[in-house]
Amino acid sequence: MSEDVALPDHDLEVVRSALVEWYESDHREFPWRRTTDPYEILVSEVMSQQTQLDRVVDAWEAFLDRWPTVDALAAADRSDVVGFWSDQRLGYNNRARYLHEAAGQVVDDFDGEWPETPGDLQELMGVGPYTANAVASFAFDAGDAVVDTNVKRVLYRAFAEIDNSDDPEYEEIANALMPEGRSRVWNNAIMELGGVACQKTPRCDREGCPWREWCHAYQTGDFTAPDVPTQPSFEGSRRQFRGRIVRALGEHDELELDELGPLIRVDYTPDGDHGRDWLRELLSDLSDDGLVEIDETDGKTVTSLQQ
Incomplete structure (x- = not known):
C-alpha cells in the first residue's frame, strides 16, 4: 500500500x-x-x-x-x-x-x-x-x-x-x-x-x-x-437535523438534551460546537413550528413531540 x-x-x-x-x-x-x-x-x-x-x-x-x-x-x-x-x-x-x-x-x-x-x-x-x-x-x-x-x-x-x-x-x-x-x-x-x-x-x-x-x-x-x-443541499442542513430530531422523539416519549444529542449526530458533545446550545436552537425552531414541546424543570431540558 x-x-x-x-x-x-x-x-x-x-x-x-x-x-x-x-x-x-x-x-x-x-x-x-x-x-x-x-x-x-x-x-x-x-x-x-x-x-x-x-x-x-x-x-x-x-x-x-x-x-x-x-x-x-x-x-x-x-x-x-x-x-x-x-x-x-x-x-x-x-x-x-x-x-x-x-x-x-x-x-x-x-x-x-x-x-x-x-x-x-x-x-x-x-x-x-x-x-x-x-x-x-x-x-x-x-x-x-x-x-x-x-x-x-x-x-x-x-x-x-x-x-x-x-x-x-x-x-x-x-x-x-x-x-x-x-x-x-x-x-x-x-x-x-x-x-x-x-x-x-x-x-x-x-x-x-x-x-x-x-x-x-x-x-x-x-x-x-x-x-x-x-x-446535496439537504445533507448537513438544519432541515436534515430537524428531521432527525422529529424521528428520534417519535421513537421515545421524551428525552433530555444529552440523551437526544447523540441520536442526532455522532459528534455531539454537550459543550462543543454541536452541543447543547446548537441543539436548543433547533428545538426552539421546532417549538415555534408547533412540532415539539420543551420543558425546563429543575435545571433539566426535556423535550417531546407536540401532542
Whole structure:
C-alpha cells in the first residue's frame, strides 16, 4: 500500500463486525445469494451488468428453468440463448454469446470443473476481472474485495483518509479492510451497504448504517463522492437535523438534551460546537413550528413531540 494512503484509524475488527452483523441481520433477498453454484452466480453477474437487480430475478429464474446446469447451456443452440436474452431485454446480446461460450469452455476445456480463483476464471469468454472476482467470492469464498461504484462511494464517504487523498487506492484499501477468507459475506455486505444505505442520496439513519459512528461523511454532513460530485443541499442542513430530531422523539416519549444529542449526530458533545446550545436552537425552531414541546424543570431540558 502506498505511504500516502493509510488504513482508517479505527479498530478494524469492530468496523468489520459491525458491517457483517448489519448485513446478516437484515438484507435484500436475491435468489443468487442463496446459492454457491458458480454457474448460477455467473448467470446472475452477467445479467446484472446492465439491468436493475429487481428485474434480473425473473429473468435469472426463467434462464435456469430452461438451462438448469452448465452442461445444459453448453449443449443449447446459441441462437436460442441469444433470443432469450433479447426477449428479456438484458442488454448487449454479445453477453449471451459469451455466456454460452463460457459454458462450453467449462464443459470441454475444464472437464466440467469450474476454475475457482479470479485469475483462472478470467480464462472464460467474456469474464473480466470484476465478474471473475465476484464468482470467486460468492461461489468459492476465494475472491478479493469487490470494488464497484457503490463500494467506492462507501469507502470515500466513510473514511477521511480516502477523502483526503488525491488518488485513493480503492482496491488496496478494500482488500485490507476485508476479513481474511470471508470474501463471500464481506463483498455482499459492503455492496448491500452501498446499494441500500449509502446511495447517492444517503439513507444513513433510515437504514441503520452500521458505520455511522466512524463515518467521515456522517460526522461532517459532506456526502460528496466520486459519483456524487456536488454536495446535496439537504445533507448537513438544519432541515436534515430537524428531521432527525422529529424521528428520534417519535421513537421515545421524551428525552433530555444529552440523551437526544447523540441520536442526532455522532459528534455531539454537550459543550462543543454541536452541543447543547446548537441543539436548543433547533428545538426552539421546532417549538415555534408547533412540532415539539420543551420543558425546563429543575435545571433539566426535556423535550417531546407536540401532542
